[in-house]
Amino acid sequence: MAKINFGGTEENVVTREEFPLAKAQEVLKDETIAVIGYGVQGPGQALNLKDNGFNVIVGQRKDSKTWDKAVADGWEPGKTLFPIEEALDKGTIIQYLLSDAGQIAVWPTVEKYLKPGKALYFSHGFGVTYKERTGIIPPKDVDVILVAPKGSGTSLRRMFLEGRGLNSSYAIFQDATGKAFDRVVALGIGVGSGYLFETTFQKEVYSDLTGERGTLMGAIQGIFAAQYEVLRSNGHSPSEAFNETVEELTQSLMPLVAENGMDWMYANCSTTAQRGALDWWKKFRDASMPVFKELYSEVAKGNEAQRSIDANSQSDYRVKLEEELKELRESEMWNAGAAVRQLRPENQKK
């Protein structure tokens, strides 16, 4: 295992060089990997594993849209695609990739098939960490492991097909067989991770819930909405407000940050912009700090998990979600965004 210095702190990291695909295939050669659930992570992980040469089957509710999606992706009913219980029975490694609320509902079924020596794999620390709320308490004689890709399952698959890799964290909650480390790392490499960094189930879920509510999804939309509104209320046009708030960020500046860091992006902007950004970023940090502190505390207390469980366990969850997404999509800002996207030269009809 490599020790990598991340800004002054040494951490355990597993790279593809030290744990190549051939080694992962050797570790898992006698295993049947049952991917349970075919939503967002399910397809990404299952298809990458299959293309990487592993013995993988999919378990999914029959007569559902996602069953049809699995068939369309090449999984064969009765050969590599099964109803959930059948896949649970066949799998020696159970990749539990139902939605986090779905995992609670189906847990009594999963438990029945966790024979000694099997491995139970998660891509989130949610179920195990919040066990008082989820009831997910694995038996002592199975390995309990985690590989959490740090990005959408859609990106996991796309980056794999481009020959790239999404970073994942890995954790071992329980090593019943003595093989948990090799199993978890082999699976991490198999699903297409660029490299794997070490965590725990609890650290993974606390950081993940904070990140998606914060800078990755919640906070970014909040900051976009605030700036857009201020520009619009001061007489700027929608196209100007959207370009100055979102389009320039995603198309021009963030790719520079991704390539070489924030200082390099700043260095490639005007001295006027540099002066302003260097003066203002700390004000934004200080203004948002109390919100981030509140967010982390809500996550650590389990209140955020409970809110997700309550909302996502409702039978009309998808309908309500679609209404909320529609509201966002149909807001002036994102309508302006749709027009701006269409005007990108690469999106213009030839």
Ligand SMILES: NC(=O)c1ccc[n+]([C@@H]2O[C@H](COP(=O)([O-])OP(=O)(O)OC[C@H]3O[C@@H](n4cnc5c(N)ncnc54)[C@H](O)[C@@H]3O)[C@@H](O)[C@H]2O)c1
């Ligand atoms: N979405 C992502 O890109 C992403 C990224 C990292 C980690 N994760 C984690 O991976 C896991 C899977 O997430 P996802 O977003 O792919 O899930 P999802 O919401 O897309 O749902 C996955 C599957 O669960 C099934 N399902 C839901 N409730 C069910 C029930 N009661 N009975 C039977 N099937 C049911 C759905 O049909 C679907 O096929 C979660 O633990 C999530 O936190 C997701």
Ligand SMILES: CC(C)(O)[C@@H](O)C(=O)O
């Ligand atoms: C893709 C994310 C936001 O990183 C993941 O954590 C999720 O829950 O979908």
Ligand SMILES: [Mg+2]
């Ligand atoms: Mg998440």
Ligand SMILES: [Mg+2]
């Ligand atoms: Mg995440």
